[in-house]
Amino acid sequence: MANVSVSEWRKLPVSLAELCIDTTLRCGQSFRWKRFRDNEWSCALHGRIITLKQDSMHLHYRTIRPRLASPLHSLESSRASSVAKYLEEDDTESLLRQYLNLAPNLSALYEQWSSKDPNFKKRARQFAGIRILKQDAWEALVGFICSSNNNISRISQMVHNLCLHYGALIGYIDDEPLHDFPTPEALTAPGTEAHLRELGFGYRAGYIAKTALIVAKERPEGWLQALRNPEIFDESKDQEAFPESGREGYRRAHDELLQLQGVGPKVADCVCLMGLGWSESVPVDTHVWQIAQRDYKFGKGKHKSLTKVTYDAVGDHFRTLWGREAGWAHSVLFTADLKTFSERLTNNIEVHIDEVKIKQEGESILESRVVTKREYSLCEVKGELEDVRDGIVLETTRSQRAKRRRT
DNA sequence: ACAACACCTAATAA
């Protein structure tokens, strides 16, 4: 307690349609956010612990960071700390705007994708606020190398172990230590591969150790960062035509990443999308391949199996359909297919209280409500997901007595 | 170009 600085809660005006952290932080694009009590999400980022929570209108955040040991005496020290505090607050807000990628208007994008694609529209309501994060490219690279033949839960555990053993300790939440993601250099020591195998990384241990060596020793300084999309988001370019195979910078980044160990087309696309800011990147994993077959008529004729040619064709199709932010739309459909969120597809009940009447009768009041329940679900019918939203509309009228004190 | 197979591990299904 004595050697950390805990900030006040601050807030940003962000609706759930623009960002839903409960979905975005669990949908398999980042592996380090951890939920603590009261639906607070925490992660060590840029030398501090950031905690997020949100309500319908605001994203709330605060930071915990090591207090800098100051050689200054008390007067200057207090002045320095107030300056430091000012900088920290300013810095964290812009860091969050960056990391959470808040510039694009997500509601507007959902509208565009929905108008172009009825299948997207079916999923959109239940999976609002899914935003592509701008993560650190190196962290994304290692995280997605871990993702091959793997599930989100174990990937998260592996990344946690990696941070625990090779990353800097930043601080604690509820006595639980939170570490930053290790640098490439931290993973280049001899014996790293064997150690990672002991830690349960399996065959990915070799991929990570070799990739760390390539990035740290064989590539020039700043090589990975240089593959990032340098453009700032420009809404007016939304509808602008662009190559169906993606922008040149994206193609180049993808090709460069393929040279690394344990990086195939899918992992390269994950890094391009989540770590390098190439929004047109569409990672085609087994889920997306199944979606492409089920809902977009792939799996026949020329594209019978997921070869490299088919892989590119699926990405091109979605880029043509959804446009420049195709990777964002892809992430919504991908998330809708995750087992973790399957309960959202069935038994959803929307409750609207359309009318409330309160009559006074003696010492008690009589309250009557007209409650409309809309039960809607995406039910599996003949192997297809069908929207039966309008199937059931329940109306109930309730009368209840409520005791009331005289005041 | 394409298909088949091995590769680590842990949870779940059969």
Add this chain to the structure above:
DNA sequence: ATTATTAGGTGTT
């Protein structure tokens, strides 16, 4: 209880 399958693929024949 033991075995097969599955989970956000990649590298090698």
